[in-house]
Amino acid sequence: MTQVECPACGSLPTGPMRRRGGGLYNHCPACATQWRPEGATFHNYNSDYFHNRAHNDTDSSVSRAKLQTFRRFWRTITSTEPSGPILEIGCSAGLALRAGLEAGLDVYGFDVTKDILPLVQANGVGPERVAVGNLADIPNRNYAVCAFFDSFEHVPEPGPFLDRLAEVLAPDCLLLMVLPMADTLSNHLLGGLWPHYLPDHWVHYTKKGLTTLLNARGFTLKHWFYPAKKVPAQMVRRHVAMRWPWAAKLVCGNASLWFNIGERGSLWKRTGRPFSGTPAK
Numbered sequence: 001m002t003q004v005e006c007p008a009c010g011s012l013p014t015g016p017m018r019r020r021g022g023g024l025y026n027h028c029p030a031c032a033t034q035w036r037p038e039g040a041t042f043h044n045y046n047s048d049y050f051h052n053r054a055h056n057d058t059d060s061s062v063s064r065a066k067l068q069t070f071r072r073f074w075r076t077i078t079s080t081e082p083s084g085p086i087l088e089i090g091c092s093a094g095l096a097l098r099a100g101l102e103a104g105l106d107v108y109g110f111d112v113t114k115d116i117l118p119l120v121q122a123n124g125v126g127p128e129r130v131a132v133g134n135l136a137d138i139p140n141r142n143y144a145v146c147a148f149f150d151s152f153e154h155v156p157e158p159g160p161f162l163d164r165l166a167e168v169l170a171p172d173c174l175l176l177m178v179l180p181m182a183d184t185l186s187n188h189l190l191g192g193l194w195p196h197y198l199p200d201h202w203v204h205y206t207k208k209g210l211t212t213l214l215n216a217r218g219f220t221l222k223h224w225f226y227p228a229k230k231v232p233a234q235m236v237r238r239h240v241a242m243r244w245p246w247a248a249k250l251v252c253g254n255a256s257l258w259f260n261i262g263e264r265g266s267l268w269k270r271t272g273r274p275f276s277g278t279p280a281k
């Protein structure tokens, strides 16, 4: 499916498409969101996809680092004491669920592919906590929190997706997001070399675009935050290898650092009524 209008605000692109990291992107004249017009369908998420990202590596420096990262992300909401179940969309091989369960949270997951289930189980999370397939397959638990950790930039047709998702969320739910965004310093500095230009990232929002999209669905921004991640050299090597296989061997060593390039975290609260903006198609 081709996405002509800006997926965030519905504006039509006015300039030519720009080549970025091997793909051609439209740029929104109103909110500066970038998107690949042909990207509005779900990528082929299969066991190879998870393997390339080391998602199937359940006992490695990568998975240990991710667990530490997700513990940190969950602390964003544990300080607000959410009462009720939590839904994570695109469930990161179960690592975010495991980190949430260890923190005493009642977390559930949703993913588009059943290929995720063996990984979820390998990470110690019962498959009964994960719904796969379509949004209609998510049991309605009136979730108090919905989390997207590096998944919202994969979601085609985000407006209709959020509208359908809203049916299983509590009216006053929190929305917790971490995603790469186009209006970041690293994007401006690195241009086409920005590491988030990947085949499965079809859209990169901006603060303005994401705010328009979510305001139109009744979500009010609570705050942005810097989503520092624990990143081991092994993870950097795998990501570099996806874009530049020849360069992967240049990343040596086994050190880990807390940092993030090009992503923002944000926390939103649904007031139950849209109050501004034009809903994106």
Ligand SMILES: [Zn+2]
Pocket: 006, 007, 008, 009, 010, 011, 028, 029, 030, 031, 032, 033, 209
């Ligand atoms: Zn826009």
